[in-house]
Amino acid sequence: MKNNLTDMMGLDLYLSQLTDKKYQRVKPQLETASTKTMPLLSWDVCMQGQSKQLEAARKRMERDYIFKQAKKFNWKNDIKQLFSETAYEALILTDAQQHILWVNEGFTAMTGYSKEFALHKKPAFLQGKQTTPESKKSIREKLKLKQPFQEVIINHKKNNEPYTCEVKIIPLYNEKTTHFIAFERQVNS
Numbered sequence: 456m457k458n459n460l461t462d463m464m465g466l467d468l469y470l471s472q473l474t475d476k477k478y479q480r481v482k483p484q485l486e487t488a489s490t491k492t493m494p495l496l497s498w499d500v501c502m503q504g505q506s507k508q509l510e511a512a513r514k515r516m517e518r519d520y521i522f523k524q525a526k527k528f529n530w531k532n533d534i535k536q537l538f539s540e541t542a543y544e545a546l547i548l549t550d551a552q553q554h555i556l557w558v559n560e561g562f563t564a565m566t567g568y569s570k571e572f573a574l575h576k577k578p579a580f581l582q583g584k585q586t587t588p589e590s591k592k593s594i595r596e597k598l599k600l601k602q603p604f605q606e607v608i609i610n611h612k613k614n615n616e617p618y619t620c621e622v623k624i625i626p627l628y629n630e631k632t633t634h635f636i637a638f639e640r641q642v643n644s
Contacts, residue, residue, distance in 0.1 A: 517559045529629040543550045543638035567613030583611030601626045
């Protein structure tokens with residue numbers, strides 16, 4: 456048997472395979488060995504990987520929900536392309552009159568407002584003191600045109616903290632516009 460146990464395999468694996476008698480023989484070497492406590496970095500790597508997997512699963516569920524709505528309302532838009540081309544944190548689905556029907560978890564994370572609070576309201580409740588009249592007017596006019604557009608606006612979180620939000624709004628249509636979808640992400644001002 457080699458003196459340096461780590462040459463054979465990882466110490467924890469080696470020790471887990473020992474009989475009680477053999478463990479008692481190597482135990483003094485373990486107790487006298489100078490060991491330095493280190494943080495468990497592999498856990499961080501594991502958690503980062505798991506976090507990325509959870510985020511990807513959440514995004515798939517969001518897309519699946521919108522795909523189901525597209526089928527239900529017979530939207531002519533290329534929904535797959537919209538998702539493949541658009542980065543977002545918050546996702547908002549409204550009816551044609553801009554009443555919120557659904558928001559994703561990213562909306563709550565970005566704004567502090569719960570899904571339940573947002574339902575049936577217009578997204579204008581996110582506007583506040585620092586939202587300029589010009590940006591409000593611009594969004595209203597672009598919504599009336601029922602054409603896709605992108606705008607940067609200062610919105611306000613539940614705690615009244617302002618944040619700069621890039622909004623990409625797409626009218627969803629069959630023979631006419633039935634809904635709007637907004638892809639939103641916080642940007643540096």
